[in-house]
Amino acid sequence: MKTKSLNSSLPSTLFLGVVGLLSTSCVQVPQEQHTSYATTEISLQDITEKQAYSSTLEGLTDALISPRVRGHIMKKCVEEGQRVKAGEQLFLIDNRQAILEVNTAKANVQAAKAQLSTARLECESQQNLYDKGISSSYILAEAKNRVQTAEANLAQAEANLEMAELDLSYHTITTPIDGIVGSIPYNVGELVDVSTTLTTISGTQEMIAKFSINEEQLGNVLLAGGVDSVLQTAPEVQLQLKNGQIHPYKGRIISISGVVNRITGAVSVRAQFPNPDGQLYSGVQGSVLIPFEYNNMIIIPQSAIVRLQHKALVYTVKDSLAHATDVEVVSLSNGKEAAVLNGLNVGDRIVTIGAANLTDGQQVIF
Numbered sequence: 001m002k003t004k005s006l007n008s009s010l011p012s013t014l015f016l017g018v019v020g021l022l023s024t025s026c027v028q029v030p031q032e033q034h035t036s037y038a039t040t041e042i043s044l045q046d047i048t049e050k051q052a053y054s055s056t057l058e059g060l061t062d063a064l065i066s067p068r069v070r071g072h073i074m075k076k077c078v079e080e081g082q083r084v085k086a087g088e089q090l091f092l093i094d095n096r097q098a099i100l101e102v103n104t105a106k107a108n109v110q111a112a113k114a115q116l117s118t119a120r121l122e123c124e125s126q127q128n129l130y131d132k133g134i135s136s137s138y139i140l141a142e143a144k145n146r147v148q149t150a151e152a153n154l155a156q157a158e159a160n161l162e163m164a165e166l167d168l169s170y171h172t173i174t175t176p177i178d179g180i181v182g183s184i185p186y187n188v189g190e191l192v193d194v195s196t197t198l199t200t201i202s203g204t205q206e207m208i209a210k211f212s213i214n215e216e217q218l219g220n221v222l223l224a225g226g227v228d229s230v231l232q233t234a235p236e237v238q239l240q241l242k243n244g245q246i247h248p249y250k251g252r253i254i255s256i257s258g259v260v261n262r263i264t265g266a267v268s269v270r271a272q273f274p275n276p277d278g279q280l281y282s283g284v285q286g287s288v289l290i291p292f293e294y295n296n297m298i299i300i301p302q303s304a305i306v307r308l309q310h311k312a313l314v315y316t317v318k319d320s321l322a323h324a325t326d327v328e329v330v331s332l333s334n335g336k337e338a339a340v341l342n343g344l345n346v347g348d349r350i351v352t353i354g355a356a357n358l359t360d361g362q363q364v365i366f
Helices: 002-027 096-131 137-170 215-223 227-233
Strands: 038-041 044-059 063-065 071-076 089-093 172-174 179-181 199-202 206-214 236-241 251-256 266-274 285-301 306-308 311-318 321-326 328-331 337-342 349-353
Touching: 044 236, 096 137, 137 172, 206 285, 236 251, 236 266, 285 349
Parallel strands: none
Antiparallel strands: 038 349, 044 206, 044 285, 063 199, 071 089, 089 172, 179 199, 206 266, 236 285, 251 266, 285 337, 306 311, 311 321, 311 349, 328 337
16 A cells, blocks of 8 residues: 555655746846946046166277287286376387387487588588688588488487387376276287287266167157256266166266167167266166156056057947047056056046957947
């Protein structure tokens, strides 16, 4: 009896289970998901930032030191890194032959002077004889000619002496400027000639920082007032060294080439910095920090910009719908913001976070 009752109720139980399962699955209907986005309303701002440009330093009056004559180095009078004053001796090139030539030239001058003295005495004697009617005009003319020849010989001998003394002076190499001695790759006894660079004297009282800016950065300069404005107002710039220290003396931009290099796409710029303490050296690398003032500009976060190849766009929000808007922007050096040159207006609302996940026409909740 019990077994029959159990068997007869089994189909009903299965039917109710299937119906319940179907009912449950019908209730779980997927709901539309809405994602909220961070937005902001556009307004005008004033901002000052410092753009950093990698640079290499050199002395304003760096001088390459090369010999004027060929010969062996007899004496090295300075060491690398030594401070020198204008006119101070740096090297001595073997000058023994030059000294002999000077002595010979001096002797020739003395001989020429003696010959001139003799010629003048003879001329005076002939003049007296001519005045007395004893000597002819022809003999007097010859005597005068010998005086002129002797004078010419003396002038030539004196010129040769000057040349010999000048040549001798070339063997003593001095610095034309105050500065610091650079590397000296040559030692005493080595043969050098006019094509040899013995060392470099870096005039360190004023230093030049050379750097380049690309076309986008040139746009920043133009945005800040243009090349002429930058040079005329001579904005103070700073120099940051590799160790992060800031040079205590501010400098100024003294030249912008204004011509974009066709190969590198860069523009050459030079900034000048005082260096009275001699803390800067030629060849030192650092960064020139140039302040740029952006007045009444639209500044937006970088997170709002979606970059597609050479194109930049942001999503404006109107009537809760996202609209892809092309913009022209200049990235700021802080890496977090950009200045908008075209594409947005005051009062526009843009998506600042999550823009990369949007599509044109998508509903935006904020």
